[in-house]
Amino acid sequence: MRPHGGAADPSRLVRAFRIGWAFLSVGAVETTIFALATLPGILLTAAVLSVTEGSTPLRVVLVPFIFVPAYVVFAIGLMVYSALVVRALNWRAGPGQAMPIRSLGWPLLRWVRGLVLQHFVRIFAGHLFRSSPLWTFYLRLNGARLGKDVYVNSLSIMDHHLISVGDGSVIGSDVHMSGHWVDHGVVRTESIVIGSGVTIGINAVVGIGVTIEDGVQVGALSVVPKYAHLKAGKTYVGAPARELARSSDSKP
Known part of the structure; x- marks a missing residue:
């Protein structure tokens, strides 16, 4: 074949x-x-x-x-x-x-x-x-590009060398993130880029090729589909993750 x-x-x-x-x-x-x-x-x-x-x-x-x-x-x-x-x-x-x-x-x-x-x-x-400076030290040594004060409380992160995280970002408990997926019998790889000041909630899933701009919050249990682009300063929730609209009368 x-x-x-x-x-x-x-x-x-x-x-x-x-x-x-x-x-x-x-x-x-x-x-x-x-x-x-x-x-x-x-x-x-x-x-x-x-x-x-x-x-x-x-x-x-x-x-x-x-x-x-x-x-x-x-x-x-x-x-x-x-x-x-x-x-x-x-x-x-x-x-x-x-x-x-x-x-x-x-x-x-x-x-x-x-x-x-x-x-x-x-x-x-x-x-x-996990969640300690020694864990982020290992992730960096294994190829992850992590900024200052990055907090990682997950063991479900793979393909470390394909992941970039900006300063002050938080990867919550049991977040699943990897730089590969399987498509019709073919393993495909792509980078994941996460900006500064980003918070990814517990048990969220981040697909390959995702770009998350600065200041984004991803809700717990949310699924960010592959190749998604999340805009700066926004909050995303759901499966698939969608921007959370703020009501017109909500306080800043």
Whole structure:
């Protein structure tokens, strides 16, 4: 078959090889990242065990205090190493790409492997650091362009490198935002641009290619459809999100 008039699909053998290589490579990389991230905690544990050798009561008292700081250091390491690997290996897709799923091309598989690393960060570090400066630090390191005083309280943001957010904007709890969507078996990517002083309410959905100008408020549970353009200073609510009209007698 020739999807959308393009080149013929690769053979099953080629696709099987690509899938196998993708699984092996992401497995090896993730294993290495976990090893590096857990190393400080292991060294700390070994040091405490060495210091308390021969003193069981002291060991019983000290060892439990290792776990929380060790996990925090592990989570920070996981975020840093994952973001650096995605950058180094270019495991992401730029704006305006069209990647047929059936073909299992290398651009698609690079992007998927980047999402796998991001997923592990979300599971093991996201719930600990969401809405904190460390979470915005990770998003920036992973490619997001975030201005000053940006507050992100969501783990449902994907394709960080395709997202730009201006100063003082707030991304509410569980907002879903990603730079890709699937159209008739083709993954398509596009940037999302959010201005300064924007507030996006809890559980809102922002589609690809969206532009939100300065000072916009998007209501909770609203859906901003793909390629929408929201005008500055307005309030948008609903699914799809529409401008909220102000009554003529409403106070400024």
